[in-house]
Amino acid sequence: MERLERELERGPLAHGRPDQRWTLVRIKALIGRLFHVSYTIEGTWLLLRRYGWSWQQPARQATERDDEAVELWKKEVRPQVKEWPRPGVRGSPSRTRPGSR
Structure with missing residues (x-):
C-alpha cells in the first residue's frame, strides 16, 4: 500500500494523465x-477507503486561468x-416581429 500511495501522490501527470485527475478506473x-x-x-474504492483515502471532486478551474485578466x-x-436590454421596452419572442406596444 505504501508503494501505491507514493505513486498516487506523484499525481496522474506522472502516469501519463494530462488532465491531472485520478479516477477509480485509472487507479484500478x-x-x-x-x-x-x-x-x-468497487474493490478499488473499498481498498482506498480502507487506507483513509476519500472521494473528492476537484474544482473545475484551468490551471492556466488568470483571475485578474x-x-x-x-x-x-x-x-x-453585451447589449443590455433598455428598461421599459418590451421584447418579443419572435425574431421577425420585434416588440410593439
Whole structure:
C-alpha cells in the first residue's frame, strides 16, 4: 500500500494523465500495472477507503486561468460587447416581429 500511495501522490501527470485527475478506473489500471492484480471498481474504492483515502471532486478551474485578466475582461470588455436590454421596452419572442406596444 505504501508503494501505491507514493505513486498516487506523484499525481496522474506522472502516469501519463494530462488532465491531472485520478479516477477509480485509472487507479484500478495503475494497481494492475504495478502489482499485476485485478480489482473491480468497487474493490478499488473499498481498498482506498480502507487506507483513509476519500472521494473528492476537484474544482473545475484551468490551471492556466488568470483571475485578474478575467476580472478586467468583465469590467471593461463585456459591457462593450453585451447589449443590455433598455428598461421599459418590451421584447418579443419572435425574431421577425420585434416588440410593439
